[in-house]
Amino acid sequence: MPSSHRSQGSGSSRPIRPRRLRRGQTLRDMVADVRLTPDDLILPLFVGQMDQARSVSSMPGVSQWPVTDAVRTIRDLSSAGLRQFILFGVTPWEKKDAAGSYAADPDAPVNRTLAAVRDAGLDVVMYADLCFCEYTDHGHCGVLIEGDHDQWVVDNDATLEYLGRAAVAQARAGADIVAPSGMMDGMVGAIRAALDADGRIETGILSYSVKFASDFYGPFREAGEGGMSFGSRRGYQMDYRRGREWQIELEIDLAEGADMVMVKPAASYLDVIAKVREACSVPVAAYHVSGEYAMLHAAAERGWLDLRAAAVETTTAIKRAGADLILSYFAPRLIEWL
Numbered sequence: 382m383p384s385s386h387r388s389q390g391s392g393s394s395r396p397i398r399p400r401r402l403r404r405g406q407t408l409r410d411m412v413a414d415v416r417l418t419p420d421d422l423i424l425p426l427f428v429g430q431m432d433q434a435r436s437v438s439s440m441p442g443v444s445q446w447p448v449t450d451a452v453r454t455i456r457d458l459s460s461a462g463l464r465q466f467i468l469f470g471v472t473p474w475e476k477k478d479a480a481g482s483y484a485a486d487p488d489a490p491v492n493r494t495l496a497a498v499r500d501a502g503l504d505v506v507m508y509a510d511l512c513f514c515e516y517t518d519h520g521h522c523g524v525l526i527e528g529d530h531d532q533w534v535v536d537n538d539a540t541l542e543y544l545g546r547a548a549v550a551q552a553r554a555g556a557d558i559v560a561p562s563g564m565m566d567g568m569v570g571a572i573r574a575a576l577d578a579d580g581r582i583e584t585g586i587l588s589y590s591v592k593f594a595s596d597f598y599g600p601f602r603e604a605g606e607g608g609m610s611f612g613s614r615r616g617y618q619m620d621y622r623r624g625r626e627w628q629i630e631l632e633i634d635l636a637e638g639a640d641m642v643m644v645k646p647a648a649s650y651l652d653v654i655a656k657v658r659e660a661c662s663v664p665v666a667a668y669h670v671s672g673e674y675a676m677l678h679a680a681a682e683r684g685w686l687d688l689r690a691a692a693v694e695t696t697t698a699i700k701r702a703g704a705d706l707i708l709s710y711f712a713p714r715l716i717e718w719l
């Protein structure tokens with residue numbers, strides 16, 4: 382420790398006393414350098430064809446919405462100050478197939494919701510999650526091909542074509558930004574080419590560039606009804622034991638034209654968020670995922686922690702790590718709590 386920090390005998394004359402700036406709430410507020418605001422937040426919404434909203438049991442406060450309710454929710458929340466939303470589709474079983482082709486249908490709930498939000502003229506930024514697991518009958522994030530040892534694997538290059546088609550449908554419906562989350566190699570380039578060929582040069586791409594295969598996605602699979610009928614996603618999502626691979630994924634996506642990048646999950650991956658932030662100058666998003674949301678609720682229900690304090694602390698930590706944008710199911714509560 383430098384000598385200037387050491388006690389000068391009486392203890393009253395230490396030149397640097399960090400506690401000086403912790404005296405009183407107002408002073409603490411004035412010196413805080415990380416501040417969460419509503420514009421940092423993106424709310425994920427699940428839209429489907431059900432007659433009425435259905436709550437998701439593992440995610441308190443989260444529902445699957447029919448299109449009209451989703452549009453009303455977006456309108457209400459935007460008047461309350463929340464201005465960014467990302468849509469996920471809930472697909473009835475009879476609309477699912479091996480290729481997830483319903484994702485590109487203008488009648489699919491995500492596309493209808495986008496169109497309705499644009500018709501209503503709401504001043505919001507609309508993102509569309511772009512993946513097939515909520516649309517395929519096998520629940521994987523792309524079309525399958527028989528690989529070695531009689532095992533089915535996701536056919537990377539064949540999936541790129543389908544991604545292009547679904548992206549164009551989302552852009553035509555009114556998405557400002559499409560957000561591919563399937564971790565296919567070359568997905569950003571293929572989507573950029575398909576959008577440009579359709580004249581959608583203004584539609585942006587938020588790539589789920591650094592997405593780990595995570596147990597924390599568990600509750601989402603109930604919400605999105607996109608669980609797998611066999612296998613796992615470890616063949617395409619990243620292995621959390623590899624601490625440097627994010628650099629490769631980031632480089633590829635930036636070279637292919639990603640306008641924004643994402644790290645997912647968030648709370649257990651703050652180190653990765655910080656490194657990605659340092660390594661690039663596009664906006665960095667982080668996804669505080671379903672399991673991270675659910676576990677705070679579960680502990681709070683038992684009285685083991687305070688939900689509001691823990692949610693604000695965790696979300697602020699994600700911002701402090703370097704996230705410019707945070708996808709969070711807490712967003713509607715956070716805009717009241719901040």
Ligand code: PBG
Binds near residue numbers: 510602670671
């Ligand atoms: C689909 C997708 C998933 C999530 C977002 N997009 C699930 C998965 O990859 O299995 C998870 C989000 C969450 O857990 O909140 N590819």
